[in-house]
Amino acid sequence: xxxxxxxxxxxxxxxxxxxxxxxxxxxxLKAENGADGVxxxxxxxxxxxxxxxxxxxxxxxxxxxxxxxxxDTNHIPVLVITxxxxxxxxxxxxxxGARGFLTKPVEEDALIxxxxxxxxx
Numbered sequence: 001x002x003x004x005x006x007x008x009x010x011x012x013x014x015x016x017x018x019x020x021x022x023x024x025x026x027x028x029l030k031a032e033n034g035a036d037g038v039x040x041x042x043x044x045x046x047x048x049x050x051x052x053x054x055x056x057x058x059x060x061x062x063x064x065x066x067x068x069x070x071x072d073t074n075h076i077p078v079l080v081i082t083x084x085x086x087x088x089x090x091x092x093x094x095x096x097g098a099r100g101f102l103t104k105p106v107e108e109d110a111l112i113x114x115x116x117x118x119x120x121x
Contacts (some may be wrong), residue, residue, distance in 0.1 A: 034058030068097020
């Protein structure tokens with residue numbers, strides 16, 4: 001199916017999201033911080049990115065903005081997946097270029113439905 005890049009500094013979240021995506025037939029790429037996520041997205045051109053917000057160095061808002069402003073990666077849909085659930089976080093994520101916003105713990109059906117939506121499936 002699709003190649004999905006997960007950018008999250010939590011080993012537990014990386015494990016859970018990887019298992020969920022692989023269960024649905026997706027190939028998974030992983031990065032543990034925003035800077036590595038941006039670099040991997042530029043190199044691998046995944047079909048979508050699942051982006052955490054709170055990470056060291058380059059946070060998810062900054063990484064999303066870099067991907068959405070770069071002509072080489074601005075076609076890749078970024079879905080923010082975070083424990084932050086304030087309306088201001090949703091608005092700010094959208095302004096940075098995110099095409100979706102889900103809160104942790106993410107529900108499997110909601111994630112798969114949102115991925116299908118942004119991948120045009």
